[in-house]
Amino acid sequence: MAEKTYTTTEIGRICDVYPATVINWIESGDLKAYITPGGHRRVLRRNLIDFLKKYNIPVPSELNSDRKTIMVVDDDPEMIQLIERTFKKYEDYFALTCVPNGVEALLNIGREKPDLMILDIVMPGMDGFELCTKLRSVDDMHSIKILAMTGKKITLDKSLGHYGIHKLFYKPFPLLDLVRAAGKFLRIELPIPKKTERAAAEVGSD
Known part of the structure; x- marks a missing residue:
């Protein structure tokens, strides 16, 4: 978007x-x-x-939006479609931008910083950890909440917090859990049933 x-x-x-x-x-x-x-x-x-x-000109309501912005970074077009479809029901709360790789993510973030990112760890070229590291090197980007996904077993040499990752999901998992996590970390009350989320590595909720 x-x-x-x-x-x-x-x-x-x-x-x-x-x-x-x-x-x-x-x-x-x-x-x-x-x-x-x-x-x-x-x-x-x-x-x-x-x-x-x-110039102290009133900002009309059509320019103001209470929707939180989310950037999805994944090289799998089918996964992106599934995520878009899942969040479609909550478009009054979130506005999604989807890109296929880390380079395009950085270019887009340079134009408009999202409130939250959903990214795949394993991607060709710049992987999710490298993307997170680049974001962490810029002070203004520290406020971005990051949800990461992976379909492979990974060994972390550093903590998730080191990369700025707030939660790591292991595929397969219910995609509605992404919506729940987005609501949690962006402090939004969403009209979805509460449930115990599947095991996923997690760091602080701030």
């Missing part, structure tokens, strides 16, 4: 100004924007919100 973008016309409607005024904001450097290959101006949601807050 890509970050929401807005046209100059849409921003004009939101701010109750003419599109030409929005263009002036962009050209003056006050409002960050980028140009599409077709030559159209587009503004990322977060940049629009930053602009509104900077």
Whole structure:
């Protein structure tokens, strides 16, 4: 799920100004924007919100979202589809972005930091541990909650906490457990039955 973008016309409607005024904001450097290959101006949601807050313009409800953002990193497209299908029932609470590898995950995180990540440990190229290590090297990324999965027996030379992993699931496991864990670590009360989760390595709940 890509970050929401807005046209100059849409921003004009939101701010109750003419599109030409929005263009002036962009050209003056006050409002960050980028140009599409077709030559159209587009503004990322977060940049629009930053602009509104900077100039004390009320942020409309359509720009604010209480949904928590989750990034899923897995090279298995079938697994991604299953996770998307499982979280679909809870789309009022979570917004998912899915990427196939660690490199794309880092690129996406550079644009918009998720509240939580669900990642597979064993992936070609950059594996889950390497991805976590890179994230831990950046102070601003320490707040990301991480749920990890693996279908293989792994031997840890360091604790899960060292990698910033909050919980490790061993496949197979009920995918609804991912939803429960996301709710737990993001402190969201979800309308799903409570149950004892299957054995999974776990570190602190903060």
